[in-house]
Amino acid sequence: MNKTTKLILGSAVMIAVSAGVAGLTAYSMMPEKQPERLAFDEVFQQNPNTRMAALDATQMQPVDLTKAAESSVNAVVHIKSTQESKTQTVTVRDPFYEFFGDMFGNRGSQQRQVQTPERVGFGSGVIISKDGYIVTNNHVIDKADIISVKLNDGREFKGRIIGTDPSTDLALVKIEGEDLPTIPVGDSDQLKIGEWVLAVGNPFNMTSTVTAGIVSAKARSLGVYNKGVESFIQTDAAINQGNSGGALVNARGELVGINSVLYSPTGSYSGYGFAIPTSIMTKVIADLKQYGTVQRAMLGISGRPLDNDGQTMDPELKKKAEELGASEGVWVAEVVENGSASGILQEDDVIIGIEGKRVKNFAGLQEELAKHRPGDKVTVKILRDKKEKNVEIELKNEQGTTKVLKDADMEILGAAFRELPDEMKKQLRLSGGVEVTGVTEGKMKAAGVRKGFIILKANGQSVKTVEQLEEIMKEASRSTEPVLFLNGIFPSGKRKYYAVDLTQE
Secondary structure, three states: OHHHHHHHHHHHHHHHHHHHHHHHHHHHHOOOOOOOOOOHHHHOOOOOOOOOOOOOHHHOOOOOOHHHHHHHHOOEEEEEEEEOOOEEEEEEEOOOHHHHOOOOOOOOEEEEEEEOOOEEEEEEEEEOOOOOEEEEEHHHHOOOOEEEEEOOOOOEEEEEEEEEEOOOOEEEEEOOOOOOOOOOEOOHHHOOOOOEEEEEEOHHHOOOEEEEEEEEEEEEOOOOOOOOOOOEEEEOOOOOOOOOOOEEEEOOOOEEEEEEEEOOOOOOOOOOEEEEEHHHHHHHHHHHHHHOOOOOOEOOEEEEEOOOOOOOOOHHHHHHHHHHOOOOOEEEEEEOOOOOOOOOOOOOOEEEEEOOEEOOOHHHHHHHHOOOOOOOEEEEEEEEOOEEEEEEEEOEOOOOOOOOOOOOOHHHHOEEEEEOOHHHHHHHOOOOOEEEEEEOOOHHHHHOOOOOOEEEEEOOEEOOOHHHHHHHHHHHHOOOOOEEEEEEEOOOOOEEEEEEEOOOO
């Protein structure tokens, strides 16, 4: 009995001791104070000024796009552009030259007549005035000899080109009609990311097709226009071949863009389409109608955008952005002498705004400049020495002046031209050239050019057709030194050089 009692008592002591140890261990492991449990909003503080999407049941109805579609299809036209078959003279290699030498005196080449095939293209356009002015893409009607315009109601008209601007890929076409349907022009600056839009056009010749999507991005640059103006509206509304020149319309039925580019690895819609915003279109088209050419304002700088989120920015530029204290904008690498910004902007300035509009990248800068004409004064916000500053700049044109530039055509030269005939090519041993067949009052006579002169080069470029001469002349007329330098020969063999002043009063 006593032994049993001892055992029980011993067990009790062991249990008590063990419990004491456990209690001591538990006490030592417990913190002095339990942490306060916080809700998600207390851990992560939200911006109180953030606007929430409307969740009111009365505002959650589907967007009705039927009225916008109905009003816009009648003002979107089908455009057929035709390049007629032409006979061209081409120079080909003489296959017998290596074996028999220059037996025929043609220097190893032969002239052949080639008949080019007729080419037909299709696109869309938007009627912007009741008397028949239509805006479309330049690439829809480029080099067209015949332009046919078909309305949604089946009527067909012959179109004529009023003006083109390859830099923005826009063109103005005119048809003769009265009381034609139009689309009201909206303000693309007011578009918001996620806003519903319609793409209206004629994809694959399926007339009056409407597709819907949202605005996916703004001020997008793709590099598709060589040194041109790009600030596209990106949308996921289906845009395919034939949609070019058609309308991008908001839910109110207002024109906010001209569909222009399809971005796809397959050549057909894959989720990305791009439109020229009306903020650019309205000014360009108005200039084409009023002046025949775009009065383009140049800031007179060269630089690089800093808005790449650090993902594709090269390390050197990324380091430069950190030094300048800028996360977006356009870094000024050089200021052009006698340009708009000369004496006002400096190297390493960062342009972050124009006229109160934020500038994130080069596309945004181009879009804002495209709204203005030479002579306009704009307020430019810059970041200099990591401090914001506003400066006023008077914009100038490509020639460094504020004068209106007129579209220079061949008439200002006061001369008639023709492609050098084959007989004269053989006689003079020339591969090509443009002959002056007559001179009246104009720039050519003032420079001393006489009838019979054969133009071989203009401003250092070989000239074989009248079209090439015209293109070089127009480019020269817009430069800072509007002079056409002609290098050529007379039928007698005498070589001659002329400098034709293209300055317009």
